[in-house]
Amino acid sequence: MHRKKDVGIPHKEAAINCCDEVHPLAKSIGAVNTIIIRRPIDGKLIGYNTDCEACITAIEDAMRGRKYVNGKDLETSPLAEKIFVLVGAVGARRALAYGAKSRGARVVIFNQRAKALAHAVSGEALPYEDLDRFSPQNNMILANASSVGMEPKSNETPIAKGALKAYEVVFDAVYTPRNTRLLQEAAESGAIVVSGVEMFIRQALGQFRLFTDGLAPEAFMRKLILEQF
Structure with missing residues (x-):
């Protein structure tokens, strides 16, 4: 065993x-x-x-407007040719960067300490202070991989609300609280929002498959995890 x-x-x-x-x-x-x-x-x-596929498929499925199903999706990723803006220096940052790159997105990391990672994914690293002014095109993807907005500082957000109008999708790896200030303001700005809880669930489903060599009881696991948030 x-x-x-x-x-x-x-x-x-x-x-x-x-x-x-x-x-x-x-x-x-x-x-x-x-x-x-x-x-x-x-x-x-x-x-x-299991973090990589968890966060990237959560974003993709939200963009496609459908629920997650076990198995592979052979369609072209909706992330292809999009600008994927990544905030943060810890947590799921590396998984998000490599996942977005694998789907054909252009990765921009707002953390100058992340130059090595940006180079590895053929992206670029910019100063965090420039995030609110970054808007080369509309319908970008924003992913927060920082701890900004996490309890007990849930009143904080990594980006000004006015800057969110340039984003089609906003993902927040923070899952305590489940509906962060970033996600609330992104929804009010018209963006598709993806909670870190969804990533948490999907990475657990991936781990279950590795642990057991079988498919996870998804409905049961979702119910069990969601009851905790």
């Missing part, structure tokens, strides 16, 4: 060094959130990342 471990913030990047093997996706992202202890075969630690 495989044994398994969840890896949370701030250990996801460091956890790679603890693994004997790392799945190619997790290796390219540079972060692991799931470790499988491969027993009784050889006892090796195998690292995976």
Whole structure:
């Protein structure tokens, strides 16, 4: 039987060094959130990342206006050729950047300390102070991977409400509270909003598949997780 471990913030990047093997996706992202202890075969630690597909499919499905279903979607991603604006330096930042790049989006990270990551995804890193003035085109995608807006500072937001009119979709990795100030103001500005709770649910579904080699009881897991938020 495989044994398994969840890896949370701030250990996801460091956890790679603890693994004997790392799945190619997790290796390219540079972060692991799931470790499988491969027993009784050889006892090796195998690292995976379920955050990437969780957050990216949540955004894609919201744009397509449909619910998540198990299995692969072979349609062209609605993120293709979009400007994907990423805020933050921790958490799901790497997963979001690599996921957006894999779907053909142009990634712009508002954190100058993220130059190496921006280069890795053929994007660019700009000063956070310029975020409110950044509007080269309409219908962009905004993803908050910072802790801004998280309880107990739920009255904060990473971007001015007036700047949200340039965004088609706004995703917030913060899930406490579930409906952050950023998401409230984005909805009021006419954007499609995606809660971090949806990412939380989907990454758990991905972990269940790794842990059991089977499909997760999605309806039950959704109900169980949503009752906690």
